[in-house]
Amino acid sequence: MIFKKKKDSFFECFELIVDNIHSASQVFRKELDNLGDAEKFALQIKDLEHKGDQFTHAVIRALNNTFITPIDREDILGLTIKLDDILDLIEACAWNFDLYGITKVDNFMKLFAKNIEECTQEVCYAIQYLVVKKLKDMTRHTYRINDLENEADDLFRESIKVLFSTCTDPVEIIKRKEMYFVMEQVSDACEDVADILEGIIMRHS
Secondary structure, eight states: OOOOOOOOHHHHHHHHHHHHHHHHHHHHHHHHHTOOOHHHHHHHHHHHHHHHHHHHHHHHHHHHHOSOOSSOHHHHHHHHHHHHHHHHHHHHHHHHHHHTTOOOOOHHHHHHHHHHHHHHHHHHHHHHHHHTTOHHHHHHHHHHHHHHHHHHHHHHHHHHHHHHHHOOOHHHHHHHHHHHHHHHHHHHHHHHHHHHHHHHHHHHO
8 A cells, every 4th residue: 555645734725725716716707707796706706715714724823833844934924924815805806896886897807807817827836836845846837927917017007098098987987997906916916925935945945
C-alpha cells in the first residue's frame, strides 16, 4: 500500500479559499452575461463570501494554535487577509448592481468580469504551486496577474473616458463610475496576493 503524505492544514485551507474565490468570479461573470434579479445574484455571491469567511477564520485559529508553520507566519496571515479582500470586493461589486439599480450591463462591465475571472484563475494556479512547494513555477502566474492588473487599469481609464463622452445623466455617471472603480479594485487585490507570493519566492529560493 502506498501512503500519500498528508497536506499541511494551512495549505489545505488556502486551496479551499482560492477555489471558492474562483467559483465566485465564475458566478459573477456568468450572471453579468444575462443579469436578471440583481438581489438574487448578490445573495449568491454573499453565500460564497460567507463560506470564504469560514475558511479565513479556520486559518486564523490554526495560526493561534500552531507553533511550526510551513511558511512564515506573517506570510500566512498576509496571504489570508489579501485573499479575503478579493472575495469581499467581488461581493461588493455584486451588491452594487442591486444598490444602484443597474439592470443594463455594458460591455466594460463584462470585460471587467472576464478580467476578474482570469485573475482569480491565475491566483488558483499560483497557490497550487505553493502547496506542492514548486515556488519558481509560481512566477509565471504572478507575472500574469500583474499583466491582468495592468489590463484592468487600461480598461478603467477607457471606461471612464467613454462614460464621460457618451453619458449626459450625472446620476448615471456617478453610478457607473463607482461600478467600474470597484471592479478594477478586484484585480488590484489579486496583485496584492501576487506580491506576497513573489516575496515568498524570493525568501525561499
